[in-house]
Amino acid sequence: MAKMNLLQAINSALDLAMAKNDKVSIFGEDVGHFGGVFRATSGLQEKYGRDRCFNTPLVEQGIIGFANGLAAQGSFPVAEIQFGDYIFPAFDQIVNETAKFRYRSGNEFNVGGLTIRTPYGGGIHGGHYHSQSPEAYFAHTPGLKIVIPRNPYEAKGLLLSSIFDPNPVLFLEPKRMYRAAVGEVPEEEYTIPLGKADVMKEGSDITLVGWGAQMEIIEKAAELAEKDGVSCEIIDLRSILPWDKDTVAESVRKTGRLVISQEAPHTNAFGSEVAATVQEMAFLYLESPIMRVSGLDTPYPLAHEKEYMADHLKTYEAIKRSLNY
Incomplete structure (x- = not known):
């Protein structure tokens, strides 16, 4: 190593x-x-x-x-x-x-x-x-x-x-x-299978899904939520084509809630596909609407990057909205 x-x-x-x-x-x-x-x-x-x-x-x-x-x-x-x-x-x-x-x-x-x-x-x-x-x-x-x-x-x-x-x-x-x-x-060769999500942390109250750099933000949001007594399950998709819909749906059937956090603009971002598929596969298990945290529907701004970013505070707010629905 x-x-x-x-x-x-x-x-x-x-x-x-x-x-x-x-x-x-x-x-x-x-x-x-x-x-x-x-x-x-x-x-x-x-x-x-x-x-x-x-x-x-x-x-x-x-x-x-x-x-x-x-x-x-x-x-x-x-x-x-x-x-x-x-x-x-x-x-x-x-x-x-x-x-x-x-x-x-x-x-x-x-x-x-x-x-x-x-x-x-x-x-x-x-x-x-x-x-x-x-x-x-x-x-x-x-x-x-x-x-x-x-x-x-x-x-x-x-x-x-x-x-x-x-x-x-x-x-x-x-x-x-x-x-x-x-x-x-590891310094030697190893592989990770494509198309298989990683359940980074198991939880019982809400499922948090993302990919790439957004996983660090999701982990920070989960830390804030856990101070409120919320048990978060965290899933990194790793691959979004193909994406591991079965792992996500299985998690949502357990927790009843889903927050998708992504960096891209809100409209037609990949989180929309995740949300649509999960409601098809686990609709009767949902306790609240699926929440999507995203960038804004604008060109990426230089001066207002902090306001644009889907940060841990926006993700934490989405967790609270889901739990208080």
Whole structure:
């Protein structure tokens, strides 16, 4: 075991994957000698050479188009999009090519070896072009997997699973946690199954669900609620495509209440899907309406970031509203 922050855990996963299989390559804007804007790929070009870790032009559609072609030939490309906010020029490639490659070829070809890494989310005073949470746009796309880790241990295990999963994976990294989250991480290879939620804490009064950086906020809200005598069950979805609806529904059948806390704007965020599915699966067990805590339906503000964020106090207020309904 070693102390790692989230960036170091990601770097360790990439290093192990490249050592394990010489068909794993990493590319994106400034990922080579510079190590990327956050230094997630530091040292990998020196260790594995320019053929396997290299810079690309500043063209996201080209990065994913190239990655699709490489994956179609049996390689395991790990394509980095520098910020989640800049993934949209590649939206057509991801949604119409990556996700549909296997289906439209009748399984004759696939790009299952492709992993797309990108940092997402706010909390770093990045303004409206460096703070967005775009997961819901892609969750509407059959053929993709979407994975979002909450801490260094989860990041390494989930990334290793993603790289060698037989399906294309969009791996969203909470940039606010890159250096803020530190924990014990095995130095050797290990994997965490995709599509399986983690019940971080068991409780009896209310279920709290989230993913990525929001899990830290949910834990803080739960600490406040527990001072009021409220027993909170906390679930990290880990993957939102596919998402572990059975674990969430089972929890809600036990607690009778659900709060979903997410960073993205409120309307059509992925929490809406969770809420709709849970009421289908556990309607008669609900003691109060499902609560959603979200960002605001505005562009991400720089000056008013604190007011915009779905913080622990807003989540705590939602817990109280659910219990007092």
